[in-house]
Amino acid sequence: MTAAKEYIEAVYQKVEKRGPHQKEFLQAVREFFNTIEPAIEKNPEYKKWNILEQMAEPERIITFKVPWMDQAGHIHVNKGYRVQFNSANGPYKGGLRFHPTVSESILKFLGFEQTFKNSLTGLPIGGGKGGSDFNPKGKSDADIMRFCQSFMTELYRHIGPQLDVPAGDIGVGGREIGYLYGQYKRLVSPETGVLTGKPVVMNGSLGRTEATGYGLIYYTEEMLQSNGKSFKGQKVVVSGSGNVAIYTIKKVHEYGGTVIACSDSSGYIYDENGIDSDMLQDIKEVRRERLTEYNKEGSRYIEGSVWDLAVPYDIALPCATQNEIDGTKAKQLLENGVYCVSEGANMPSNIEAIDLYIENNILYGPAKAANAGGVATSTLEMAQNASHGHWTLEQVDEQLKQIMINIFKSVDETCQEYNLGNNYLAGVNITSFVKIADAMLHQGIV
Ligand SMILES: NC(=O)C1=CN([C@@H]2O[C@H](COP(=O)(O)OP(=O)(O)OC[C@H]3O[C@@H](n4cnc5c(N)ncnc54)[C@H](O)[C@@H]3O)[C@@H](O)[C@H]2O)C=CC1
Numbered sequence: 329m330t331a332a333k334e335y336i337e338a339v340y341q342k343v344e345k346r347g348p349h350q351k352e353f354l355q356a357v358r359e360f361f362n363t364i365e366p367a368i369e370k371n372p373e374y375k376k377w378n379i380l381e382q383m384a385e386p387e388r389i390i391t392f393k394v395p396w397m398d399q400a401g402h403i404h405v406n407k408g409y410r411v412q413f414n415s416a417n418g419p420y421k422g423g424l425r426f427h428p429t430v431s432e433s434i435l436k437f438l439g440f441e442q443t444f445k446n447s448l449t450g451l452p453i454g455g456g457k458g459g460s461d462f463n464p465k466g467k468s469d470a471d472i473m474r475f476c477q478s479f480m481t482e483l484y485r486h487i488g489p490q491l492d493v494p495a496g497d498i499g500v501g502g503r504e505i506g507y508l509y510g511q512y513k514r515l516v517s518p519e520t521g522v523l524t525g526k527p528v529v530m531n532g533s534l535g536r537t538e539a540t541g542y543g544l545i546y547y548t549e550e551m552l553q554s555n556g557k558s559f560k561g562q563k564v565v566v567s568g569s570g571n572v573a574i575y576t577i578k579k580v581h582e583y584g585g586t587v588i589a590c591s592d593s594s595g596y597i598y599d600e601n602g603i604d605s606d607m608l609q610d611i612k613e614v615r616r617e618r619l620t621e622y623n624k625e626g627s628r629y630i631e632g633s634v635w636d637l638a639v640p641y642d643i644a645l646p647c648a649t650q651n652e653i654d655g656t657k658a659k660q661l662l663e664n665g666v667y668c669v670s671e672g673a674n675m676p677s678n679i680e681a682i683d684l685y686i687e688n689n690i691l692y693g694p695a696k697a698a699n700a701g702g703v704a705t706s707t708l709e710m711a712q713n714a715s716h717g718h719w720t721l722e723q724v725d726e727q728l729k730q731i732m733i734n735i736f737k738s739v740d741e742t743c744q745e746y747n748l749g750n751n752y753l754a755g756v757n758i759t760s761f762v763k764i765a766d767a768m769l770h771q772g773i774v
């Protein structure tokens with residue numbers, strides 16, 4: 329075992345000992361640590377300054393009580409969190425997730441990943457993530473507002489335009505950000521930069537809603553083209569049917585591919601002629617109804633995971649949630665003839681699945697790079713707010729596209745520098761690791 333590998337393993341053991349039950353966080357750390365040995369070997373300063381251990385511990389975790397009364401007069405108590413993971417590269421930046429599965433482990437994994445993702449954008453943002461085990465599903469607008477107001481009544485003390493700038497994630501879209509921002513203004517002041525993903529009429533940025541999905545396709549198209557391929561004429565499966573999935577589907581169709589299936593947590597729509605993204609958007613974004621409402625002729629709704637679908641297709645774009653693709657599902661993708669997997673969701677593939685992608689030379693777009701378009705556009709929103717300006721959709725989209733292309737280029741350069749072939753997983757992890765590690769070296773032990 330090399331000295332670098334020994335160091336990595338020793339740090340991993342410590343992280344595991346500190347939180348043996350935080351399985352999602354340990355998974356994210358394990359996957360990352362598996363790939364960065366060449367960078368540690370190349371730069372002895374990282375070990376000397378114990379950068380890895382410093383990096384694997386969040387700077388701060390805030391937990392708080394969120395009591396609220398629903399419209400029927402019942403009192404509920406939820407748990408709120410903000411994980412301020414790493415500020416070496418700027419103010420903490422990352423979304424808020426409202427979902428019953430939210431836990432410290434999930435938010436630590438998301439905050440860890442966010443730190444590296446954000447560094448890839450080339451923009452001055454650190455990493456953070458937050459949320460609550462509150463379940464917004466089926467709640468009235470009034471109850472969502474009550475919950476958001478209570479959540480912000482504590483969170484406001486810990487955030488600020490130069491300190492920590494939250495945005496949306498699962499269960500948090502424009503509606504929730506609007507209510508959260510409304511309460512922040514009431515408590516503090518109308519500092520427009522404190523949240524991103526704001527409705528455009530509240531000084532949000534044009535293009536933020538579309539950004540994660542569009543960015544995923546800009547990144548993936550660049551990776552495909554660099555390998556002599558493109559979306560044109562390809563059959564694609566997308567999981568999820570929320571914010572990221574909807575705009576992913578729209579952009580695939582614009583690029584000449586056909587999305588033949590998309591899903592929710594209970595089942596999936598199979599539509600050989602191509603998912604109608606306007607119908608999907610109306611059902612999910614406007615009416616907030618279930619996917620079973622999708623009734624285009626020739627389509628059918630099938631219960632279960634979309635990754636069990638056994639039909640030939642080319643490209644898989646997981647856009648739902650963590651660990652949706654395990655080893656068994658990854659084998660099914662390979663049997664279906666899939667040659668590219670690119671991740672809109674955070675950590676949708678478990679380690680066994682990733683190992684199969686790498687062994688089989690799948691063109692793999694890891695989440696940290698492929699879904700960075702959302703946070704990049706959030707940072708463009710911060711820039712517009714700070715300059716009291718407002719850019720057109722075309723101006724935002726052009727910058728987003730260039731950022732995603734640049735991310736792929738920097739990953740590809742790292743692959744060449746370290747002789748990684750097209751192991752883009754190692755390329756992504758090493759590129760982002762070096763950026764954060766170097767920033768941490770400069771700031772000393774803090
Ligand atoms: N919204 C954003 O800008 C960004 C989101 N992401 C990630 O993208 C993923 C999706 O987030 P959003 O679209 O924003 O959330 P959302 O709340 O708009 O949609 C989530 C979708 O996933 C589906 N889903 C949840 N669990 C599922 C399961 N087990 N199987 C199949 N479908 C399931 C839900 O039915 C819903 O359609 C998450 O992993 C999130 O962390 C990553 C970068 C930015």
Ligand SMILES: O=C(O)CCC(=O)C(=O)O
Binds near residue numbers: 421422424524699702
């Ligand atoms: O827009 C943001 O600040 C955060 C987006 C996010 O949560 C993510 O990239 O996972």
